[in-house]
Amino acid sequence: MKSRPLLWLILALPGIWMLSRWAFTPDEYGYGHFIGDSGDWAAWLLLVTLAVTPLRLLFRRWRWTAWLMRRRRDLGVASFAYAAGHTAAYLIRKGSPEFVLAELSTPYILLGWLALLLFVPLAVTSNDVSVRLLRRSWKRLHRLVYPAAVLTFAHWALSAFDPTTAYIHIGILVAIEGLRIGLQRRQRVT
Template sequence: MLNRRPLLWALLALPGVWIAWRWWATPEAYGFGHAIGDSGDWAAWLLMVTLAVTPARLLFRRQRWTLWLMRRRRDLGVASFAYAAGHTAIYVTDRASLPAIIDAAGSPDMLTGWLALALFIPLAVTSNDVAVRALKRSWKRLHRLVYPAAILTFVHWVLAAFDPTTAYIHIGVLAAVELLRVWLQRRQRVT
């Protein structure tokens, strides 16, 4: 059932629909701050799931669900980018003026967010079969930009959060996932 892309995308869109509905239905209670925070959270969570696919596949090679994740990893990454783009659009709408956006762009919390977004744009644009065929081996090298982009994303989260505790917890989880990935890939090369 989840092998159908439209159904997967409908499920991936549900948090965005929920964010939009809450913002529209209760703008005073929910407001820009919650919409910015929730869209950023979903962008980061989907990024973490995307990055966890390789270690999961290396750990659970014979499991069908890991093969499904490998086939849908680009979808998850593009969904992460979509939430990041929504996060940015809400921020820009809230600021409502180009001078205010430019003025804030140089601060460490905003600069890391803008840099992360800039790295994610070519990844999202090339996350399709046509780009994979056209770029051949260069596609994989290009998509390794996800690692510095992820670091920038989580640094942005720490610096921009009112309480960075949750961001630090997610950084710990991401670091554990990436260390596991590196260890499993090295072990695989040795054996």
């Protein structure tokens, strides 16, 4: 797939589906469904984004991994867009800054805000101009994705009625990061 707009359309389809369901069938698909689905898509796209480096290290000569590397920022920004939609739904539901501030002492709410706070500079600088301007600092800045991912999945586990699915995704995150670290170390040794 060479067309970036086509990729963005594909990445936007779940969001369009969620918004249309919420708009046209609010009794069946309300706030709870939207908040859950938007959070799920943010997390899934984050996992895909994080998996790009180990996949590229494992399958270096394969074209599809080169394509993933070129589109990694797009995947990360799409993850952020779903997280922003998740946050916007939460803010709309609460309706006032007082309610939002009152919930900051709730651990899963605080973790969600901290994760979003770390993701904002990553989303803002996920463009070619920022890469050129920041040079080596860009890579250092984008390492914030790792603590942000930990906060994201902790937010999910603590906010879920049944955290089993969150724990499975935390296991996937640990596997992705363990593989990445192992492959990068092996690459430095050889």
